[in-house]
Amino acid sequence: MKFTEEHEWLRVEGDEVVVGITIHAAEQLGDVVFVELPDEGTVVSKDDEVVVIESVKAASDILAPVDGEITEVNTPLTDNPSMVNDDPQGEAWFFKMKLSDPSQMDDLMDEAAYQKFIA
Amino acid sequence: MTDLKRTPLYDLHVELRAKMVPFAGYEMPVQYPLGVMKEHQQTREAAGIFDVSHMGQVILSAGSWESVALAFETLVPMDVLGLEDRRQRYGFFTNEAGGIDDDLMFARRGDDLFVVVNAACKDADIARMKSALEPQVTVTELTDRALIAVQGPKAEAAVAALDPATGAMRFMDVRDLQLGDVAVWASRSGYTGEDGYEISVPAAQAAAMTQALLAHDWVEMIGLGARDSLRLEAGLCLYGHDIDAETNPVEASLLWAIQKVRRKDGDRAGGYVGAGAVLDAFASGVSRKRVGLLPEGRAPMREGVAVFDAAEGGQQVGTVTSGGFGPTVGGPVAMGYVGTEHAAVGTALWGEVRGKRMPLHVAKLPFVAANFKR
Structure with a gap:
């Protein structure tokens, strides 16, 4: 798994990556009450706002961690946003994307580096 | 910090x-x-x-209940004198324009008046009471x-x-x-x-x-x-958000807090700061009202969201002053001000969230029925 400074995780699955937010991010957000997912097929650039997530406290944006195309979104999150608190690094992934430039993955942190980043 | x-x-x-x-x-x-x-x-x-210890606790005394009650009535549009011993009431300080400078609770404790005011306003509130009421009334903050x-x-x-x-x-x-x-x-x-x-x-x-x-x-x-x-x-106002110095009690839908005796033709009508402006608002009506706003989708509509009278185009007719997710309601809830012509319960309106108009309607407050022991 790779991590961004925006507290996203990315897991390579075949020629796609699965993207979600970290346990740390979910704890910081508090109870998530609303998730708005992008349309499948959307082409995004790194740092585009792709997901809106609202907790009881505030609204936040999830940014595209790399360039690519959204291939699938985790629609159950829309009806059941609390999944993000229950299992942020498992069931509650946000979207899958096909990378335009797989080398962008090399710029991301590994788990040890991320743990150090949030410490 | x-x-x-x-x-x-x-x-x-x-x-x-x-x-x-x-x-x-x-x-x-x-x-x-x-x-x-x-x-x-x-x-x-x-x-x-x-823990609400940040709020101001203040005792007013003037030798007799009548003296302290009538003195306090010069600052609030409530029936203070008629408050029975060991009873409490909701109230607010008004300003010259009829706006609300803070909301508060006041209680009679024998001949004394016990007042609880908001933390953010307490220094100003205490200064107001001292400057208006001393030396006839002793104003003591309980620190x-x-x-x-x-x-x-x-x-x-x-x-x-x-x-x-x-x-x-x-x-x-x-x-x-x-x-x-x-x-x-x-x-x-x-x-x-x-x-x-x-x-x-x-x-x-x-x-x-x-x-x-x-x-x-x-x-x-x-x-x-x-x-x-x-x-x-519970449909209750947060001072500085749902009510402030620019909102009068009629706009704020807080008329219930002004007892008959202080209204037009009451025995002690007016006689408080801004009474003329409040009585005018009573008589001639207001152009906006505080109402409950119930978003129809799942997206919370928070403070500052603009409210429109159409899904596209149209006019801005209001603003959300408090909003978020209501855990007991199980969805988003909000309150805010809308033009009086849009204030009827059930009126369909649209809140603009992240550039998109989302449907909502004017709803009865409170969203969750009060569970008081009356």
């Missing part, structure tokens, strides 16, 4: 691993490890304790007392375990009590829409009293986050 004040429960909050944030000049708990959502549900279903609210359907069981006399109190009653070995006074009131008590306790004994209440496993500490969603579902 320099210069922030701490309440007598500060050490307890830290011990209970509260997340502390700056609020109205104090370091206050916004949530505990339970989290905002569960703290909210805990209060609706069992009992929660809120050595904490204020602890116990709220929820099991609040009575928690408090009555310490003093059974609390069970007989009705909504807005005020009593001197003995909670364990601590002498306190309390009102049967709160700001969550639930039954409960607000207990004024000497600072030195506040933590011990709170811990005695927390001894029940169905009582939890509740932070400011859940306090906000609870009061929003």
Whole structure:
């Protein structure tokens, strides 16, 4: 798994990556009450706002961690946003994307580096 | 976080691993490890304790009830004189333009008036009372007392375990009590829409009293986050957001708080700061009203969201002043001001969130029925 400074995780699955937010991010957000997912097929650039997530406290944006195309979104999150608190690094992934430039993955942190980043 | 004040429960909050944030000049708990959502549900279903010691507690005395009540009536449009002993009422200070400078609770304790004001306004409120009422009235801020609210359907069981006399109190009653070995006074009131008590306790004994209440496993500490969603579902105003110096009581839908005796043709009509402006607003109506706003989708509509009369184009006809997720409602809830012509319950309107118009409608307040012991 790779991590961004925006507290996203990315897991390579075949020629796609699965993207979600970290346990740390979910704890910081508090109870998530609303998730708005992008349309499948959307082409995004790194740092585009792709997901809106609202907790009881505030609204936040999830940014595209790399360039690519959204291939699938985790629609159950829309009806059941609390999944993000229950299992942020498992069931509650946000979207899958096909990378335009797989080398962008090399710029991301590994788990040890991320743990150090949030410490 | 320099210069922030701490309440007598500060050490307890830290011990209970509260997340502390700056609020109205104090370091206050916004949530505990339970989290905002569960703290909210805990209060609706069992009992929660809120540290509201940041609020101002003030005693006014003038030798007799009549003197102090009539003096206070020059600052608020409420019937103070008619308040029975050991009873409490909601009120607000008005300004010359008829706007609301703070909202408050006031209670009669024998010949004295006990006033609780918002933390952010308390210095100004105390200065106002001193400058307007002294020397005929003595205005004393009680800086050595904490204020602890116990709220929820099991609040009575928690408090009555310490003093059974609390069970007989009705909504807005005020009593001197003995909670364990601590002498306190309390009102049967709160700001969550639930039954409960607000207990004024000497600072030195506040933590011990709170811990005695927390001894029940169905009582939890509740932070400011859940306090906000609870009061929003209960349709109660947050000063500085839903009401302020620019909103008059008619616009704010707070006419219920102005008793007949202070209205036009009442025995003590007017006679408070801004009475002319308030009476004018009464007589000629207002162009906007505070209403409940219920988003129809799942997206919360928070403070500042613009409200329109059409899904596309149209006019901005209002603004959300408080909004968020209502855990008991199970969806987003909001309140705000809309043009009077759009204020009828059921009116379809649209809130603009992140550039998109989302449907909402004007809804009856409160969103969650009050659970007071009347």
